[in-house]
Amino acid sequence: MSIRLTPRELDIMAVLWRLGSGTVNEVGDVIEDDLAYSTVLTMLRTLEGKGHVRHEADGKAFRYYPVTQPEDAGSGALDRVLDKIYQGSRELLVTRLLADEAVSPEELRRIRELLDERLGELES
Amino acid sequence: MSIRLTPRELDIMAVLWRLGSGTVNEVGDVIEDDLAYSTVLTMLRTLEGKGHVRHEADGKAFRYYPVTQPEDAGSGALDRVLDKIYQGSRELLVTRLLADEAVSPEELRRIRELLDERLGELES
DNA sequence: TATTAGCTACTAAAGACGTAATAGTTAATA
DNA sequence: TATTAACTATTACGTCTTTAGTAGCTAATA
Numbered sequence: 128m129s130i131r132l133t134p135r136e137l138d139i140m141a142v143l144w145r146l147g148s149g150t151v152n153e154v155g156d157v158i159e160d161d162l163a164y165s166t167v168l169t170m171l172r173t174l175e176g177k178g179h180v181r182h183e184a185d186g187k188a189f190r191y192y193p194v195t196q197p198e199d200a201g202s203g204a205l206d207r208v209l210d211k212i213y214q215g216s217r218e219l220l221v222t223r224l225l226a227d228e229a230v231s232p233e234e235l236r237r238i239r240e241l242l243d244e245r246l247g248e249l250e251s
Numbered sequence: 252m253s254i255r256l257t258p259r260e261l262d263i264m265a266v267l268w269r270l271g272s273g274t275v276n277e278v279g280d281v282i283e284d285d286l287a288y289s290t291v292l293t294m295l296r297t298l299e300g301k302g303h304v305r306h307e308a309d310g311k312a313f314r315y316y317p318v319t320q321p322e323d324a325g326s327g328a329l330d331r332v333l334d335k336i337y338q339g340s341r342e343l344l345v346t347r348l349l350a351d352e353a354v355s356p357e358e359l360r361r362i363r364e365l366l367d368e369r370l371g372e373l374e375s
Numbered sequence: 376t377a378t379t380a381g382c383t384a385c386t387a388a389a390g391a392c393g394t395a396a397t398a399g400t401t402a403a404t405a
Numbered sequence: 406t407a408t409t410a411a412c413t414a415t416t417a418c419g420t421c422t423t424t425a426g427t428a429g430c431t432a433a434t435a
Contacts, residue, residue, distance in 0.1 A: 131258075133421085133422060133423090134255075134422090135422075135423065135424095136422090137331075137335050137336075138335070140335075141334075141335040141336070141338075144336075144338070145338060150382095151382085151383090152381095152382095162423090162424075162425090163424070163425050163426085164382090164425090165383095165384095165424080165425055165426070165427090166423070166424045166425055168382095168383070168384090169423080169424075169425080170422095170423080170424090172383095172384090173422090173423095187381060187382055187383095187431080187432080188381080188382060188383090189382085189383080197336045197337065197338075198347065200336055201332065201336040201337065201347060202347065204332045204336060205332055205336075205344070205347060205348060207258075207261075208325065208328045208329055208332060209348070210265075211261050211262065211264075211265040212261075212265070212268075212321045212324060212325040212328060212329075213321070213325065214265075214268070214269065214321075217348055217349070217354060217358060217362065218358060218361055218362055218365065220329070220348065221345060221348070221362050221365060222365060223322065223325060223326065223329065224329060224333070224341055224344065224345070225341070225365070225366070225369055230341060232370060232373050232374070234341060234342060235366055235369055235370050235373070236370065237342055238341065238342055238345050238366060239363060239366045239367070239370070241342065241345060241346060241349070242349070242359055242362060242363045242366065243363070245349055245359055246356065246359050246360065246363070249356050249359070250356075257391085257392065257393085258392095259392075259393065260392095274412095275412085275413090276411095276412095286393090286394075286395090287394070287395050287396085288395090288412090289394080289395055289396070289397090289413095289414095290393070290394050290395055292412090292413070292414090293393080293394075293395080294393080294394095296413095296414090297392090297393095310412095311401075311402075311410095311411060311412055311413095312411080312412060312413090313412085313413075
């Protein structure tokens with residue numbers, strides 16, 4: 128079974144992945160919604176219980192570190208989207224992903240290079 | 252706010268998207284887990300309450316049709332994955348998506364063509 | 376030493392989710 | 406007409422998710 132994070136858990140993990148680590152207050156500050164300190168703490172403790180984060184003392188406070196990495200959570204989430212919504216079609220998914228106006232030509236080129244590399248490997 | 256479906260709701264919508272429509276029994280048959288008839292019915296009614304499906308009579312039974320389409324649910328789900336897990340990097344997401352061994356060269360080529368088209372549009 | 380600031384631990388609780396039993400309805404059929 | 410089969414409607418309920426109040430601890434400080 129692949130790792131499944133609840134929406135709120137994902138919010139918190141995203142902060143930790145971005146910052147590398149965080150205290151309860153640091154995480155709370157970054158999260159968009161105004162959550163009580165104790166709420167964030169509870170979430171982090173829940174995540175710790177599930178083995179997704181760990182903590183160590185940092186002065187008076189605890190500093191939390193991600194244990195589960197984006198890839199771990201990502202492949203599951205992505206597979207699910209791919210499967211259920213795009214019916215397994217990576218093309219369709221990529222199409223939608225790049226349909227967004229905001230994608231820059233540079234980004235598109237870099238992605239194309241990525242593909243070329245991958246194709247080169249396969250042909251050699 | 253973008254559309255958010257729970258995992259189970261997504262399972263059911265996926266069936267409806269695939270089949271085009273379905274009765275309670277048809278949906279239940281396709282879903283992997285063995286769910287009681289009444290469970291599937293409840294889910295469909297919930298989805299109807301949220302406006303994601305509608306139904307019409309089909310003989311004795313009701314036939315359910317998707318109202319919410321894959322794109323509607325997809326962009327939200329994909330954006331969320333992109334945002335939270337891949338920190339907004341489409342490259343990173345595509346890399347992971349194509350890292351899978353199972354991706355065929357044909358599929359890769361088709362995706363590259365897609366990119367070329369897109370780039371062509373931008374440059375003209 | 377008494378107080379305060381800044382934390383963590385504990386406890387509670389509302390609401391969403393998922394599952395299903397059972398009651399009710401309708402149309403075919405024996 | 407009485408019975409049965411195939412559905413839908415109603416209702417319940419355990420678990421998970423989220424949120425947060427409050428108690429307790431510790432170190433600085435007035």
